[in-house]
Amino acid sequence: MYSPSFKLVLTSLVSVTVLTVSNGSVYAFHRGGVGECEGCHTMHNSYEGQPLTPTSPVGMSGKYLLKGSDQSSVCLNCHQKAGDIGPTGFHVSTADTDMPTGTPPRQLTPGGDFGWLKKSYTWIPSLGATTQTSVGDNHGHNIVAQDYGYFPDAYRTTSPGGNYPSTYLGCTSCHDPHGIYRRLSDGSISTSGATIKGSGSLVGSADPDPQGAVGVYRLLGGVGYNPKSLSGGFAFSYNPPAAVAPDIYNRSESSTQTRVAYGSGMSDWCRNCHANIHTDAALTPLKHPAGSPNGNLSVDYTSYYDQYVKDGDMTGMEANAYLSLVPFEAGTSNYATLKSIVTNTPTKGPSTTDGTPAVMCLSCHRAHASGWDGSMRWNNQTANIVYNGKYSQETDAFQPYGQGRNSLEAQKAYYDIPATLFSSTQRPLCYKCHATGTK
Numbered sequence: 121m122y123s124p125s126f127k128l129v130l131t132s133l134v135s136v137t138v139l140t141v142s143n144g145s146v147y148a149f150h151r152g153g154v155g156e157c158e159g160c161h162t163m164h165n166s167y168e169g170q171p172l173t174p175t176s177p178v179g180m181s182g183k184y185l186l187k188g189s190d191q192s193s194v195c196l197n198c199h200q201k202a203g204d205i206g207p208t209g210f211h212v213s214t215a216d217t218d219m220p221t222g223t224p225p226r227q228l229t230p231g232g233d234f235g236w237l238k239k240s241y242t243w244i245p246s247l248g249a250t251t252q253t254s255v256g257d258n259h260g261h262n263i264v265a266q267d268y269g270y271f272p273d274a275y276r277t278t279s280p281g282g283n284y285p286s287t288y289l290g291c292t293s294c295h296d297p298h299g300i301y302r303r304l305s306d307g308s309i310s311t312s313g314a315t316i317k318g319s320g321s322l323v324g325s326a327d328p329d330p331q332g333a334v335g336v337y338r339l340l341g342g343v344g345y346n347p348k349s350l351s352g353g354f355a356f357s358y359n360p361p362a363a364v365a366p367d368i369y370n371r372s373e374s375s376t377q378t379r380v381a382y383g384s385g386m387s388d389w390c391r392n393c394h395a396n397i398h399t400d401a402a403l404t405p406l407k408h409p410a411g412s413p414n415g416n417l418s419v420d421y422t423s424y425y426d427q428y429v430k431d432g433d434m435t436g437m438e439a440n441a442y443l444s445l446v447p448f449e450a451g452t453s454n455y456a457t458l459k460s461i462v463t464n465t466p467t468k469g470p471s472t473t474d475g476t477p478a479v480m481c482l483s484c485h486r487a488h489a490s491g492w493d494g495s496m497r498w499n500n501q502t503a504n505i506v507y508n509g510k511y512s513q514e515t516d517a518f519q520p521y522g523q524g525r526n527s528l529e530a531q532k533a534y535y536d537i538p539a540t541l542f543s544s545t546q547r548p549l550c551y552k553c554h555a556t557g558t559k
């Protein structure tokens with residue numbers, strides 16, 4: 121069982137690493153481990169002079185002397201900021217005032233902006249058809265952060281394919297606020313051993329050595345992780361994945377794509393809460409392999425991925441085949457290889473010289489939220505993601521394709537990747553791997 125003692129938490133407080141983020145300012149807080157206690161806790165049951173409000177839906181307020189009504193509100197005190205004019209550093213949520221009706225959320229991180237959970241869309245597909253809806257709750261993980269207007273999923277009471285309670289889902293369900301998990305110099309993941317000297321998530325992160333470990337990818341929880349406030353048998357069975365993100369990862373992809381080198385273990389990590397998703401036992405919404413070995417890309421799938429540029433164009437090659445809307449796992453936990461993949465431009469497709477590439481959960485989904493149903497990277501509920509050369513048909517009365525998103529919203533949901541990179545009648549991106557197949 122995971123139970124970091126006060127002492128254990130304090131021992132991780134040692135390191136000082138400073139990161140530079142996109143706007144040039146220098147920020148550092150967690151440094152791959154636990155940040156200053158005062159960043160999240162108040163020592164006198166007050167927050168900026170005000171008593172804590174005892175109204176938390178999960179009954180947390182005051183309990184751990186947190187600076188917010190619940191765990192995730194504490195995170196959003198820093199990870200959301202009203203007034204952001206574009207994608208900003210480590211922000212993963214857009215304030216309501218910065219995304220009025222008709223405008224999209226602003227953050228473009230690999231995980232995605234939780235603001236999409238507050239965006240619902242309606243459209244009429246054809247003359248006489250009933251109005252269709254894509255509700256915000258279906259756009260990703262509904263974190264409970266009541267100070268910021270986020271509430272539990274109204275439709276799913278537990279994780280599909282598992283039994284994690286939706287009323288408890290928050291940032292700290294997935295990320296360890298105390299950053300106890302670390303990667304040691306022998307590559308193993310542990311909750312003890314050398315102290316954490318900095319983040320291990322980025323291409324610019326130092327490598328671990330016998331004197332200093334690094335944080336696991338994105339401070340994710342590992343084997344045994346279970347927040348103290350959640351009782352029951354929810355402790356994780358799998359460790360965090362091997363992956364490396366670029367130093368600047370929250371940016372528009374209008375001219376170049378943001379390449380995360382996913383290495384291995386992402387699908388097992390998601391299975392901590394979704395053990396039986398897309399398997400024989402749970403055929404809805406689809407049966408599909410993910411992760412190694414079942415999801416390994418055979419020679420055929422690797423060459424489809426490399427050659428497929430868009431519908432009707434199979435002239436691509438490995439050297440520039442990567443599409444951030446359909447990432448894959450390189451099939452390795454070698455960090456030198458993963459770092460070289462991140463820095464390589466233009467960025468390459470699956471390659472057996474790097475490892476054994478595989479399809480994984482994040483080939484199709486975003487970890488936080490997206491502009492589409494099922495937290496999908498592309499709209500999988502439509503026959504064409506681009507129609508008439510455009511992502512959105514906002515001026516048309518009937519919208520079987522753009523589905524109620526205006527051009528600004530659809531463009532952002534595709535991270536500003538121009539629609540002109542695709543066929544003028546582009547089908548959903550399953551075809552990047554199933555180039556010759558029917559869906």
Ligand code: HEC
Pocket residue numbers: 123124125126129130133154155156157158159160161184186191194292297298347348349350
């Ligand atoms: C990034 C935010 C964050 C930081 C920094 C942080 N904590 Fe916490 N802490 C939390 C949250 C959230 C909880 C509630 C966890 C839960 O739901 O069980 C918590 C719970 C605790 C608990 C009680 C439950 C447990 O897990 O043992 C202790 C003790 C604690 N924190 C001590 C500390 C100390 C000491 C520091 C500084 C070295 C610190 N925390 C830094 C967010 C943080």
Ligand code: HEC
Pocket residue numbers: 139147148149150151152159160191192194195196197198199210291292295296297319320321322335337338339
């Ligand atoms: C006091 C401000 C502050 C609070 C509160 C805070 N964060 Fe952060 N967070 C940052 C900053 C600054 C960064 C970027 C630099 C870094 O990692 O230290 C960051 C980075 C991160 C990263 C990426 C780290 C990496 O190494 O890749 C994760 C994941 C994260 N935060 C999760 C959380 C969660 C979960 C909470 C709430 C339990 C939280 N943060 C609370 C300021 C904060």
Ligand code: HEC
Pocket residue numbers: 192195196199210211212229230231232234261263265289290291292293294295338365369380482487488
């Ligand atoms: C369901 C699990 C889950 C929840 C809930 C979750 N995260 Fe994450 N988060 C992840 C994963 C997985 C990644 C890595 C995504 C990637 O690289 O594609 C990530 C990435 C991040 C990053 C790095 C930037 C990015 O988006 O890629 C930050 C910062 C972060 N999370 C903060 C938060 C905060 C703050 C919350 C709550 C408001 C939160 N996360 C809730 C799983 C989660």
Ligand code: HEC
Pocket residue numbers: 257258259260261262263273276277278279280284285286289293294386389390391392393394481482485486487493494495
């Ligand atoms: C800590 C538990 C936990 C982990 C880890 C987790 N999930 Fe979830 N997930 C949930 C819960 C609970 C729900 C149902 C509530 C909701 O949809 O907000 C859910 C819902 C979903 C949905 C449906 C979202 C929608 O709105 O249609 C998808 C897709 C999903 N998860 C994918 C993933 C992927 C991919 C990962 C790994 C990156 C992952 N999950 C990791 C708990 C988790």
Ligand code: HEC
Pocket residue numbers: 279280281387388390391394397398404405406408409410479480481482483484485493494495496500501
């Ligand atoms: C080949 C693409 C693909 C892969 C790989 C994939 N999914 Fe999905 N997933 C989908 C599609 C498509 C849907 C239906 C989305 C929608 O609502 O339109 C879906 C739906 C879901 C849902 C919601 C199910 C429900 O009943 O509401 C969850 C949870 C989920 N996926 C989790 C995962 C996890 C965890 C993994 C990795 C183990 C994974 N997916 C791998 C394509 C994929």
Ligand code: HEC
Pocket residue numbers: 406407408409414415416417418421446447448478479480483484500549550551552553554559
């Ligand atoms: C990153 C590559 C990739 C993407 C994207 C992808 N697939 Fe697959 N798919 C695979 C691989 C690899 C297999 C396993 C093939 C095998 O075992 O021969 C597979 C198998 C399948 C199967 C057979 C499943 C079974 O076991 O019976 C179906 C159906 C399928 N995919 C549909 C889809 C759909 C629908 C999408 C889009 C939502 C999609 N795929 C996206 C790589 C991918």
